[in-house]
Amino acid sequence: xxxxxxxxxxxxxxxxxxxxxxxxxxxxxxxxxxxxxxxxxxxxxxxxxxxxxxxxxxxxxxxxxxxxxxxxxxxxxxxxxxxxxxxxxxxxxxxxxxxxxxxxxxxxxxxxxxxxxxxxxxxxxxxxxxxxxxxxxxxxxxxxxxxxxxxxxxxxxxxxxxxxxxxxxxxxxxxxxxxxxxxxxxxxxxxxxxxxxxxxxxxxxxxxxxxxxxxxxxxxxxxxxxxxxxxxxxxxxxxxxxxxxxxxxxxxxxxxxxxxxxxxxxxxxxxxxxxxxxxxxxxxxxxxxxxxxxxxxxxxxxxxxxxxxxxxxxxxxxxxxxxxxxxxxxxxxxxxxxxxxxxxxxxxxxxxxxxxxxxxxxxxxxxxxxxxxxxxxxxxxxxxxxxxxxxxxxxxxxxxxxxxxxxxxxxxxxxxxxxxxxxxxxxxxxxxxxxxxxxxxxxxxxxxxxxxxxxxxxxxxxxxxxxxxxxxxxxxxxxxxxxxxxxxxxxxxxxxxxxxxxxxxxxxxxxxxxxxxxxxxxxxxxxxxxxxxxxxxxxxxxxxxxxxxxxxxxxxxxxxxxxxxxxxxxxxxxxxxxxxxxxxxxxxxxxxxxxxxxxxxxxxxxxxxx
Ligand code: SF4
Numbered sequence: 001x002x003x004x005x006x007x008x009x010x011x012x013x014x015x016x017x018x019x020x021x022x023x024x025x026x027x028x029x030x031x032x033x034x035x036x037x038x039x040x041x042x043x044x045x046x047x048x049x050x051x052x053x054x055x056x057x058x059x060x061x062x063x064x065x066x067x068x069x070x071x072x073x074x075x076x077x078x079x080x081x082x083x084x085x086x087x088x089x090x091x092x093x094x095x096x097x098x099x100x101x102x103x104x105x106x107x108x109x110x111x112x113x114x115x116x117x118x119x120x121x122x123x124x125x126x127x128x129x130x131x132x133x134x135x136x137x138x139x140x141x142x143x144x145x146x147x148x149x150x151x152x153x154x155x156x157x158x159x160x161x162x163x164x165x166x167x168x169x170x171x172x173x174x175x176x177x178x179x180x181x182x183x184x185x186x187x188x189x190x191x192x193x194x195x196x197x198x199x200x201x202x203x204x205x206x207x208x209x210x211x212x213x214x215x216x217x218x219x220x221x222x223x224x225x226x227x228x229x230x231x232x233x234x235x236x237x238x239x240x241x242x243x244x245x246x247x248x249x250x251x252x253x254x255x256x257x258x259x260x261x262x263x264x265x266x267x268x269x270x271x272x273x274x275x276x277x278x279x280x281x282x283x284x285x286x287x288x289x290x291x292x293x294x295x296x297x298x299x300x301x302x303x304x305x306x307x308x309x310x311x312x313x314x315x316x317x318x319x320x321x322x323x324x325x326x327x328x329x330x331x332x333x334x335x336x337x338x339x340x341x342x343x344x345x346x347x348x349x350x351x352x353x354x355x356x357x358x359x360x361x362x363x364x365x366x367x368x369x370x371x372x373x374x375x376x377x378x379x380x381x382x383x384x385x386x387x388x389x390x391x392x393x394x395x396x397x398x399x400x401x402x403x404x405x406x407x408x409x410x411x412x413x414x415x416x417x418x419x420x421x422x423x424x425x426x427x428x429x430x431x432x433x434x435x436x437x438x439x440x441x442x443x444x445x446x447x448x449x450x451x452x453x454x455x456x457x458x459x460x461x462x463x464x465x466x467x468x469x470x471x472x473x474x475x476x477x478x479x480x481x482x483x484x485x486x487x488x489x490x491x492x493x494x495x496x497x498x499x500x501x502x503x504x505x506x507x508x509x510x511x512x513x514x515x516x517x518x519x520x521x522x523x524x525x526x527x528x529x530x531x532x533x534x535x536x537x538x539x540x541x542x543x544x545x546x547x548x549x550x551x552x553x554x555x556x557x558x559x560x561x562x563x564x565x566x567x568x569x570x571x572x573x574x575x576x577x578x579x580x581x582x583x584x585x586x587x588x589x590x591x592x593x594x595x596x597x598x599x600x601x602x603x604x605x606x607x608x609x610x
Contacts, residue, residue, distance in 0.1 A: 001027040003524040004217035005066030006035070007109050011130045013123065015199050016056060016115030020130050025109060031526065032608060035065035035109065037092040037499035038540040040081025043112060044090055045543055049551035053085035053191070054173055054198040056116040062103070062164070062204065063110035065502035069101035069213050069298065071226055072519050073233055073511070074504035076101045076298025078181075083551075084190040084451065085198075086175045086359070086409055087428040090547045091190035091451045096297035096504060097182040099162035105208030113199055122165075122203040124156065135202040144168060144352040145180045148203060156205050165203035166193040167354025169397040173197045174407040176359035180351060184305075184322040185297075188356040189429065190451055217525035225518035229511050233301065236510035239466065242301045247506060248294075250283030251306035252325040255433070257282045258465055260333075262478055263574030264438025266431060267333045268383060269365035270424045270563055273435045274571025275333035281340050286323055290340060295321050302506060308344055315345040322347055322357075326455075329433035330361020335368060335384060342386035349390055353397035362423075362430030363396060363406040364389050366414050369422045376402065376417065424561050426453035427553065436564045436581075438574035439464050441475075441484040444584040447558040448488065448597075450544040458492035459505060460484070468509055481580050485587035493537035500536060539607045546599045546609060555596035558585060 001008050001024055012021045025039065033042045040061040051057045061081040068075055078100030084091035103110070107128030120135040135141040138155055140148040145167040152163050162182060169177035170193030177193030178186045187193075196202075216222035239245040246254040259265050260278040267275040279285055286308060293307035307321035323344060331337055331346040350357045364381065371380030379402045381388045395403025405413040410430055414423035424431045429452025436443025441460035449457035462468040464478040475483040494513065498505050501516060513530035521528050548557070560581050569577045589596060593603045604610045 001025050001030055003027070003030055003066065003526050005070065005214050005523040006030065007104065007107050007128070007214070009108055009128060010110045010112060011108055012112045012114070013130055013132070014115045015113055015117040015121070015201060018132060032536070033540060034500035034536055036063045036068070036079040036502035037081060037496065038536065039063055039110070040079050040092060041090060041540055041544050041547070044081050044083060045547050049547050051083055053083045053088065053195060056114070056199070058083050058195060060113045060192065060195050060199065061110060064100045064104050065500055066524050067501045067503055067519065069104035070216070070523055071299060072503060072523070073229055074297065074300045074302070074507045075502070076300065077502045077504055078103065079499060079502060080179060080187040080192040082192055082195045085173070085194045086191040087452045088551060089427055089451055089553065090544045091192065092499065093178070093187040093189050093192050094499065094502070095179070095181045095185045095187045097162065097185040098298050099164050099181045099206055100502060101213070101298040102160065102162045102206045102208035104214065105210060105212040106206050107212070111204065113201060116198065117200040120200045120202050122152065122205060123201065124205045126207040140165070140202050142168070142171065145354050146183060146352060149183060152203055152205050156207060160207055160209050162206045163203055164206070165354070166196045167352060167397070169353045169355045170194055170197035172397065172399050172407065174355065174396060174399070175409045176356040177354050178356045180354050184320055184351055186351070186356070188358065189454060193354050214523070216523040218522040222519065222522035225515065225522050229515040229519060232512070232515060233507065233510045239468070239509040240302050240506060242303065245302070247304050247509065248302050250287055251304045251323065253283035253286060253306065253323060253328050255283070255325045255465065256328065257284065259434060261573060262438050262465065263569055263571035264435045264478065265329070265333050265571065266424065266433065266435040268336050269334065269369045269422065270431070270435060271369070272571060273438050273569040273574055277338035278333065280338040281328050281332045281343055283325070286340060290344070292319070293321065297504065300504065304506060310341045310344055313341055315341045318344055318348055320344065320348045320351065322351060326432050327357035327361070330358050331364070331389065334361050334365045335389060337384045337386055337389070339386060346386065346389055346393065349393050353393065355393065355397060358432050359410065359430050360393060360396065362425070363410040363413070364392060366410045366422055367392065367402070367406065370414065370417050370419060373419060375419060421562055424453070424563065426560060427557065429453050434461055435569065436560060436579035437569040437577045438571070439478045440481050440579055440584065441478070441487050443560055443564060443579035443581055444484055444488045444588060445492070447560050447581055447585065448588060450541065450548055456495065456505065458488050458495055460487055460491050462491070462509060463487060466509070479574065479577060481583055484584050485591050488588060489591055492541055493534050496537035496540045497533045500540060539609060542599050542603060542607050543609050545594070546604060549598050555598050558597045
C-alpha cells in the first residue's frame with residue numbers, strides 16, 4: 001500500500017502465545033474503510049460476530065487514521081474497536097490527547113490484541129516494535145489508573161510517552177470499564193476496558209517523537225488545504241474559535257444551560273426534563289469558580305478540556321481535567337446533585353477506577369429510582385447523596401454487593417430488581433445527556449446507533465441545540481419530527497467519516513467535508529472528494545449494522561425506553577412532548593434502504609461490503 005499518512009504497519013499481538021506479527025494494510029481496505037474506526041470495524045467483522053466479548057477469541061483493535069499525528073487540526077485521536085461486553089454489538093470508542101499521534105510517530109497504524117495472557121502484562125511500543133512485559137512485577141496490576149500510570153512512567157519516562165491503561169474496574173471486567181489515557185481522557189463507552197481486562201492486559205505504553213510524524217505526499221497542496229481549514233476553525237466565533245467560541249471558553253459543559261432551556265435535560269433518571277439548579281454545575285459557573293486550566297489535545301487550538309481544582313470542603317485538593325457536559329450531567333441532573341465539587345469528585349473517582357462516567361451515572365440513577373420504588377431492601381441510595389454515590393462507585397468497580405449487579409450493566413440490574421422499565425438504555429447502553437422528548441433527532445439517533453444509546457454516532461444536537469447546519473438538510477427545530485431521518489443519517493455518515501480519518505468531531509462545527517477531503521487527498525496522495533468521503537461513512541455504518549444483524553440484532557432491534565414514548569415531558573421548552581420514534585424510524589429505514597433495521601443483500605452489494 002503506497003498511500004501517504006500511513007505507516008503501513010499494524011501489529012497483531014497474540015497474548016496467548018506471546019507472538020507478534022506485523023502486517024501491511026491492504027490498499028483496497030484503505031480505499032474502502034480509510035482507517036481507525038473503519039479499518040477497526042473491518043477487522044472486528046472479519047473476526048466474526050459470534051465471539052464471546054470477554055473470551056480470548058474477541059479482538060481489541062487500537063487504530064489510528066491517515067491524518068492522525070499530522071498537522072491536521074484536532075488529529076490526535078485513536079479508536080478502540082471490539083465486540084462490546086455491555087451490548088453484544090460492535091463498538092468503537094475514541095479518546096483524545098496524544099496517544100494516537102504517538103502511536104503513529106512510533107511507526108504503527110494500529111495494534112490488534114487477541115488471545116489471553118496467562119499472567120498480567122502490559123505492551124510497550126517504540127520504533128515500530130511491540131514488546132510484552134510483566135505487569136505484576138512492576139506493581140501496576142491491581143492499581144488505580146493514576147498509580148498504574150505513575151509506575152509505568154517510572155520505568156519508561158514521561159517525555160514523549162503516553163500510557164493507556166485500565167483501572168481496577170477493567171481488571172474486574174465491569175461491563176462499562178473504560179481505557180484511560182493520560183489520566184483523564186477516556187475511551188469511555190461500551191466496556192473496552194473490560195475486554196482489555198479479560199485478556200490480562202493492563203496497559204499499552206507508547207513512546208513516539210513528533211519528528212517522526214508522517215509528511216504529506218503533496219506538501220504545497222496540503223499547506224493550502226490546512227490553512228483553509230485553520231481559518232474555518234478560527235472564524236467560527238460561536239463554537240470553536242480559540243478563546244472566543246463557547247466550546248473553547250466553557251468546554252462541552254457550555255451545553256448545560258442550553259439543553260436545559262429547551263427542556264431536554266434528563267433529570268432524576270429522566271423522570272423530568274428540566275433541572276432547576278442547572279446553573280450551579282454549568283460551564284459558565286465552573287469558569288467563574290473552579291476552573292484553573294484549559295488543556296488540549298495534539299494539534300488543537302480549541303482547547304476544550306477544562307481543568308478544575310477544588311480548594312474548600314470535603315474534596316479540597318482535588319484537581320482533574322474532565323468536567324465534561326456528559327459527566328457533569330450523569331452525576332448532576334441525572335442524580336439530582338447540584339454540588340460542583342461533589343460532581344468533580346465523582347468524575348475523578350470514575351477516572352481512577354477506570355469507569356465510563358455516563359454508564360456509571362446511569363447505574364446510580366437506576367439505583368436511586370429503584371430505591372424510591374422500594375425495590376432495594378437496605379441497599380438503597382437517595383437522590384443527590386454524594387457520599388453514598390461515591391461509595392457505590394467503589395462497590396461497582398470491585399463488584400461488591402449490589403455493585404456486582406450494576407457492574408453487569410445497569411439495564412441488567414434493573415431487570416434483576418424487577419423493573420426493567422427504569423433503565424434508560426438501548427441495546428444495553430444507557431443514555432447520555434439529551435432527552436429525546438426535547439430533542440427528537442437525538443431519540444432517533446439513540447435508537448439507530450450501532451453501539452446503543454449514544455450521542456456521538458450522529459450528533460444531531462449540533463443542529464438541534466447549537467443551530468449548526470452541517471449539510472443541506474437545514475432542520476434545526478429540536479421538536480420537529482419531519483426531516484429528522486435525513487438529518488440523523490447525514491450526521492451519522494459524517495461522524496463515521498471523521499472517526500475513520502480520526503479527527504475530533506468538534507472540527508465539524510467549523511470545517512466541512514470539502515476541507516477534510518482536501519487534507520486527506522494531499523496527505524495520502526489518494527484523490528478524494530466530499531461525496532467519496534460520505535460514501536465511506538455510509539459503507540462503514542452499514543458494515544457495523546450488518547455485523548450487529550449477524551450477531552443477533554435483527555428486525556425490531558431499534559427502540560427507545562417507553563418513558564420517552566409515553567410519559568410527556570414536564571419542563572419548559574418541551575412540556576407535553578413525547579418522542580414520536582415510529583414516524584421517524586419508518587422514514588429512516590426508507591432513506592437507509594434497510595428492512596426494519598436489517599441491511600439487505602442488495603445494499604451490501606451496492607456499498608461493496610460483500
Ligand atoms: S476540541 Fe477538545 S476534545 Fe477535540 S481535539 Fe480539541 S481539545 Fe481535544
